[in-house]
Amino acid sequence: MTTVAEAQHAPSINHGAAFKMGNNILDKWGCSAAQKQAILGIPKSSFHRYQKDASTVFLSxxxxxxxxxxxxxxxxxxMVFSNPDNVYGYMGMVNHNPYFNGRxxxxxxxTGNFGALYEVFxxxxxxxxxxx
Structure with a gap:
């Protein structure tokens, strides 16, 4: 079994590429820098450093x-939507289904709550x- 420390240092994980991928998705969803920091669980100073230089990215x-x-x-x-407006706009659309309740x-x-990310997924x- 791989430990967390081993997984974080595994050469197969490109932290910079992972950060860029997530940042790009969040950009397309129309997120502010503060929202991105909360969603990713990255402090403001680290977030801005990572944006400037992906080689400095180290993620937990x-x-x-x-x-x-x-x-x-x-x-x-x-997979659900073929229209790019829906693919990228869905996350900002008010949803009245259970759990979302108009949010x-x-x-x-x-909110930055990990459980909320899981529930939305x-x-x-x-x-x-x-x-x-």
Whole structure:
């Protein structure tokens, strides 16, 4: 079994590329810098340093997992919608389904709460199989 420390230093994980991928997705969702920092769990100073120089990026296992959820949400949206406006706009749309209760998915994950990110992912992922 791989320890967290080993996984963080594994050469197969390109932290800079992972950060760029997540930052690009969040850009397309229309996130502010503050929202990105909360969603990714990255302090303001580190976030701005990472944006300037991807070679300085070092992410914790929590941050890598957050990025994984973002990538999976994005992939699920791409599978559900063919229209780019929906793929990228969905996260900012008011949703009246259970759990969202008139909130946008983006407002929920912008709290920075890891559990909220998981719950939003779970509900968006369920749309792929028509469970909604």
């Amino acid at each position: 296992s929590d941050q890598l997992e957050r990025l994984s959820y973002l990538a999976n949400i994005h992939q699920a949206l791409r 946008t998915p983006l407002s929920i994950i912008s 779970k509900r968006i992922d369920s749309m792929r199989s028509g469970q909604w």
